[in-house]
Amino acid sequence: MVFGGGGVTGVGWTIGVLAGLAAAGVPVDRADVVVGTSAGSVVGAQLTSGLPLDELYERQLRPATSEIPAKLGLGLLLRYALSGIGGDDRTARARLGRLALRAKTVPESERREVIASRLPSSEWPTHTRLVITAVDAESGEAMAWDRDSGIGLIDAVAASCAVPLVWPPVTINGRRYVDGGVRSPVNADYATGWSRVLVFAPITVAIRPSGRVNRQLASLGPGVRSAVFSPDAEARRAMGRNALDPAHRAPAAKAGRRQADRIADAVRREWA
Secondary structure, eight states: EEOOOHHHHHHHHHHHHHHHHHHHTTOTTTOOOEETTHHHHHHHHHHHTSSHHHHHHHHHHHHHHOOOOOOOOOHHHHHHHHHHHSHHHHHHHHHHHHHHSOOOOOOOOHHHHHHHOOOOOOSSSSSEEEEEEEEEEOOOOOOOOOOOSOOHHHHHHHHHHHTTTOOOOEEEETTEEEEGGGSSSSGGGGGGOOOOOEOOOOOOOOOOOOOOHHHHHHHTTTOOOOEEEOOOOHHHHHOOOOOOGGHHHHHHHHHHHHHHEEEEHHHHHOOO
16 A cells, blocks of 8 residues: 655545544555555544554544744745656755755744654654655665664654755654655555555656656556556545645645545555
8 A cells, every 4th residue: 555645634544544544444454565645644644553544533623833944945845846857767856855955944843843743642652664765865866664674763754844945854863864755746556566566646747757656556566457546536636736735734634534434445455
């Protein structure tokens, strides 16, 4: 199971969908491997924490008092697009990473507290392999961490959620890391070795072809059965235009839960 990025509203939508699917009898908590990018790393850590999905859903409906409001406007998106032009994939990622290192943001410690407040547990799950993606801000190297990587879960999720130019790069063992979405909003190609892959992606648009979900799923091989689920029109309206606005978290979660009723049969066919 792969969870893509999409800000605080993306977390809300995905948890809403998962809660609705679970209520419909779809065993979404039984994945062998969970891959999480940015918002999806939060979802992955929450889903594999052992906390019931109903409780995770209720958390999304509460006032988001621990979140820091931010804006993901057109100007920022344009800077992302321009940084991705030219050079190979790693060079483009390093270019954006260097911009992130120079950006003025909230202190790293303050942002880490926000991430810690989102996670029911600070320990990696032992019953399911959780893979969290990030990017080295200086070298552009793509990272995929799990419980055997020797990195704390909170640090890994914080790095995966370090949106460039908005949140501070995260320091781990002397290196600085930014959002796993810098490589791809989904990173579905990390789900290697499995015959069925389900993707829940609040955002699927990628600047570079290598980051596009369809290409990544195709790279898994011809025998792999996969499906991608993204917000429908109602959910997109509920999520609003700013994925980093905590005020839209609860509406996004409610819309996700309603959407689950409409996609439950399709998900069940893929999951069965």
